[in-house]
Amino acid sequence: MSPSECLSALQAELGDAVVSLGAQIVGRRFADWSGLPAAAPLALVRPRDTAEVARALAVCRRFGQPVVTQGGLTGLAGGACTGANDVALSLERMNHIEAVDAVSATMTVQAGATLQAVQDAAAAAGFMFPLDLGARGSCTIGGNLATNAGGVRVIKYGMARDQVLGLQAVLADGSVLDGMHKMIKNNAGYDLRNLMIGSEGTLGVITRAVLKLRPQVADSATAWCGLGDYADVARLLGQAQRRLPTGVSAFEVMWPSFIGYMFDHVAGLRSPLDTRHDFYVLLESDGAGQAQHAQVFEAFLGEMIEEGVIENAALAQSQSDAAAFWRIRDSTADFPILMPDLIAFDVSFPIADIGRAAQQTDAALRTRWPDSTVLTYGHLGDGNLHLIVQVPGGGQATADAVEALVYGIVRQYRGSVSAEHGIGAKKRDVLGHTRSAAELAAMRAVKYALDPCGILNPGKVLPAD
Known part of the structure; x- marks a missing residue:
C-alpha cells in the first residue's frame, strides 16, 4: 500500500484538526538535541487523548506505516528524530495534569506534560516530584519515561521508572494497556509498566501515567568541596551516605578539566574556593528541619576536613549560594554553543x-x-x-x-x-558492548511480539539483525 493511502486514511479517521500534511508542518523541528540528521515527516499527528492515539496507530499498522513518537525533543540519542517516510506522532496536546491525590500521594498526568509543570503542580499541592534534569522546562513526562531519564537526584530517589506506579500505553495495533494503578504493591503477572518504560517508543506509546509524589523537602544543605584524589571522593560518598541522617540527595563530581574550561568560557561563574584541587564535589543533603540539619551537615564537613578526606570546602549560607554552586554544574547547557x-x-x-x-x-x-x-x-x-x-x-x-x-x-x-x-539511533550499533547476545535476542523477541510489522520507531534501539 502506498503512503498516500495511509495519509488519506489517517485524515478520514481523525480529521484535519489532528492530522497535518505537507506545507502545514513546515517550520517545525523534527530532530532532538543529538545532532543526528532528521527530515520533515510525511505527516504530523497531534492526538488529543489516548483514544485518538489508538485510532492513529491502528491505521498506521494496517498500512505498515512507520511512526515516530515525539515529546519535547530534548533527547540526546536520536530516538525522536524522524525520516522523510515517517509519520510523527506528537503528544504536545496531551499535556494536562489530571489529578493530584493527596491521600495516596500520587499525580495522574498526560504524557505531554512538561517535567517543570509536574514539579510545579506537586509543589502547589505540598509535595515534591524528585525527577529533575536541566531540560525540565521542555522535556515531557512521556519522553522521560520512554528513555527512563535519570538526572541529578538518582542517588536518593532513583530513575524515572522509580517514580511511576501506573501507566497507560498504546501498542502498535491500537490496543490500549490500561494499567493506571495507584498501588505500590502489584504483583499481578508480568510488569508491563516497566517493559514500556525505557523502550523509547519501540514497543508502545506511553500516553498517561500515575506518578509517585514525595514529601516536600523542608531545606537542603549544599557544599562545594575540593579533594585530592579519587579515593577520597569515593570515601566522602560512603561517609556521607552512612553519617548524614537524611542521606545524600546529590553528589556531583567534576574533574579539573571541566572546572577550568567552564570558568574560562562561561561568563558569570565564580569559584567557591580560592584553592585548586584534583577533584571537586557538589554535595547536597535534603533535610527535615533547617537549623538542626544545617548543624549536622556543617559538623560532618568539619569532620571530613579533619580526617583529611576534604582539602577545602565552601558551605552554602543561602539559597542564592546554593544556586551559584549548581550554576557551575549546570553550565553544561552551554556546551552546544561553546x-x-x-x-x-x-x-x-x-x-x-x-x-x-x-x-x-x-x-x-x-x-x-x-x-x-x-x-x-x-x-x-x-x-x-x-x-x-x-x-x-x-x-x-x-x-x-x-x-x-x-x-x-x-x-x-x-x-x-x-x-x-x-540508545536511540546513536548508540544502537554499540548496544552489544553492554548487552549479551542472549539479551539482544530476548529484546528482539519482545519487539516482534508487540510490534510484528516493525512500525514503531524503526531503526532505533535494537541493532540490525
Missing part, C-alpha cells in the same frame, strides 16, 4: 572503577589526539560519567574513532554505553 562539534558520552561504570576508567579514557584520548579538549564530570553516586570530547578539525571519521575508543573502554570495564539518555 562546542557545536562536540562528541558527548553518557556512560556508567561500577562506582569503584570510575576513577580508573576516567583516567584511562582521558589519557588515551589525549595521547591519540593531543590537541583535543576532554572534559569529565558526572553523578558519581549512581555511577554515571559524562565525557565531552572535541577534536579540532575532526570530521566524521574522527568522531567514529573517538567513539570506538571510549566505548571500547566501557566494554572493558563491563559498564553501560548509556547511563540515562537511552
Whole structure:
C-alpha cells in the first residue's frame, strides 16, 4: 500500500484538526538535541487523548506505516528524530495534569506534560516530584519515561521508572494497556509498566501515567568541596551516605578539566574556593528541619576536613549560594554553543572503577589526539560519567574513532554505553558492548511480539539483525 493511502486514511479517521500534511508542518523541528540528521515527516499527528492515539496507530499498522513518537525533543540519542517516510506522532496536546491525590500521594498526568509543570503542580499541592534534569522546562513526562531519564537526584530517589506506579500505553495495533494503578504493591503477572518504560517508543506509546509524589523537602544543605584524589571522593560518598541522617540527595563530581574550561568560557561563574584541587564535589543533603540539619551537615564537613578526606570546602549560607554552586554544574547547557562539534558520552561504570576508567579514557584520548579538549564530570553516586570530547578539525571519521575508543573502554570495564539518555539511533550499533547476545535476542523477541510489522520507531534501539 502506498503512503498516500495511509495519509488519506489517517485524515478520514481523525480529521484535519489532528492530522497535518505537507506545507502545514513546515517550520517545525523534527530532530532532538543529538545532532543526528532528521527530515520533515510525511505527516504530523497531534492526538488529543489516548483514544485518538489508538485510532492513529491502528491505521498506521494496517498500512505498515512507520511512526515516530515525539515529546519535547530534548533527547540526546536520536530516538525522536524522524525520516522523510515517517509519520510523527506528537503528544504536545496531551499535556494536562489530571489529578493530584493527596491521600495516596500520587499525580495522574498526560504524557505531554512538561517535567517543570509536574514539579510545579506537586509543589502547589505540598509535595515534591524528585525527577529533575536541566531540560525540565521542555522535556515531557512521556519522553522521560520512554528513555527512563535519570538526572541529578538518582542517588536518593532513583530513575524515572522509580517514580511511576501506573501507566497507560498504546501498542502498535491500537490496543490500549490500561494499567493506571495507584498501588505500590502489584504483583499481578508480568510488569508491563516497566517493559514500556525505557523502550523509547519501540514497543508502545506511553500516553498517561500515575506518578509517585514525595514529601516536600523542608531545606537542603549544599557544599562545594575540593579533594585530592579519587579515593577520597569515593570515601566522602560512603561517609556521607552512612553519617548524614537524611542521606545524600546529590553528589556531583567534576574533574579539573571541566572546572577550568567552564570558568574560562562561561561568563558569570565564580569559584567557591580560592584553592585548586584534583577533584571537586557538589554535595547536597535534603533535610527535615533547617537549623538542626544545617548543624549536622556543617559538623560532618568539619569532620571530613579533619580526617583529611576534604582539602577545602565552601558551605552554602543561602539559597542564592546554593544556586551559584549548581550554576557551575549546570553550565553544561552551554556546551552546544561553546562546542557545536562536540562528541558527548553518557556512560556508567561500577562506582569503584570510575576513577580508573576516567583516567584511562582521558589519557588515551589525549595521547591519540593531543590537541583535543576532554572534559569529565558526572553523578558519581549512581555511577554515571559524562565525557565531552572535541577534536579540532575532526570530521566524521574522527568522531567514529573517538567513539570506538571510549566505548571500547566501557566494554572493558563491563559498564553501560548509556547511563540515562537511552540508545536511540546513536548508540544502537554499540548496544552489544553492554548487552549479551542472549539479551539482544530476548529484546528482539519482545519487539516482534508487540510490534510484528516493525512500525514503531524503526531503526532505533535494537541493532540490525
